[in-house]
Amino acid sequence: MEFLKLMTKRNSAIHRRGLLAAGLGFAALVLSGCRMDMHIQPKYLPYEATDFFADGREERQPVPGTVARGQLRLDELFYSGKINGAEADVFPFPITRNDLERGRERYNVYCTPCHDYTGNGEGMIVQRGFPQPPSYHLPRLRTAPVGHFYGVITNGFGAMYSYAARIEPADRWRIAAYIRVLQLSRNATISDVPPDERSKLDAAASAPSTALATGKSE
Numbered sequence: 001m002e003f004l005k006l007m008t009k010r011n012s013a014i015h016r017r018g019l020l021a022a023g024l025g026f027a028a029l030v031l032s033g034c035r036m037d038m039h040i041q042p043k044y045l046p047y048e049a050t051d052f053f054a055d056g057r058e059e060r061q062p063v064p065g066t067v068a069r070g071q072l073r074l075d076e077l078f079y080s081g082k083i084n085g086a087e088a089d090v091f092p093f094p095i096t097r098n099d100l101e102r103g104r105e106r107y108n109v110y111c112t113p114c115h116d117y118t119g120n121g122e123g124m125i126v127q128r129g130f131p132q133p134p135s136y137h138l139p140r141l142r143t144a145p146v147g148h149f150y151g152v153i154t155n156g157f158g159a160m161y162s163y164a165a166r167i168e169p170a171d172r173w174r175i176a177a178y179i180r181v182l183q184l185s186r187n188a189t190i191s192d193v194p195p196d197e198r199s200k201l202d203a204a205a206s207a208p209s210t211a212l213a214t215g216k217s218e
């Protein structure tokens with residue numbers, strides 16, 4: 001009997017402790033439920049409708065004249081290849097050997113599939129049926145201002161799509177400079193070659209033709 005009493009006493013103690021814990025838990029729930037900050041945010045989700053603005057849209061248009069950070073393109077020559085709206089025949093920065101190397105590398109990546117490594121316009125995609133581009137060595141393109149090449153890369157031209165999303169402006173100029181190199185290579189005379197470099201021409205002439213085609217010959 002004594003044992004039974006003891007057990008009941010212990011049980012009710014446990015029971016009381018349980019009740020207390022449950023009560024505290026409930027209080028915590030109720031109290032935290034009353035806090036609005038960060039838990040339920042009064043906000044609009046993208047493209048939500050609202051009757052707050054007259055046009056019924058919660059999203060606003062940018063204020064007229066807004067320029068996104070990094071998008072202020074005041075340098076007409078650098079960004080459009082033009083001077084006062086006409087295709088320019090000057091580069092916006094001095095072209096160094098490094099720029100030509102970079103131009104060749106980018107040209108080989110982006111342009112050779114159609115224009116091929118020499119600029120004849122007989123790239124692999126053309127051999128597989130894509131419309132053939134004109135050769136860079138036509139008189140019309142040899143005399144075209146360099147801004148024309150910049151513009152074609154930027155805006156596309158006829159069947160050729162724009163490369164603006166893939167090639168940043170400075171690299172477009174470097175590619176344009178490298179196209180000038182390709183054009184010159186067809187029309188250069190021996191006097192264009194510095195005397196101490198001339199002996200290398202004989203070596204290049206006897207090298208396998210693929211060295212020239214991959215642009216690896218120096």
Ligand code: HEC
Pocket residue numbers: 107110111112113114115125130131132133134148149152153157158159160161163167175
């Ligand atoms: C997918 C094939 C393709 C690629 C890649 C390509 N082009 Fe072209 N390109 C063409 C075609 C096709 C034309 C002719 C478009 C026409 O006249 O409708 C053309 C024309 C041109 C012209 C001549 C425009 C004129 O005045 O006649 C230039 C310059 C040119 N491309 C430069 C480039 C450069 C630079 C690159 C690399 C950044 C490049 N293209 C990459 C297909 C391509």
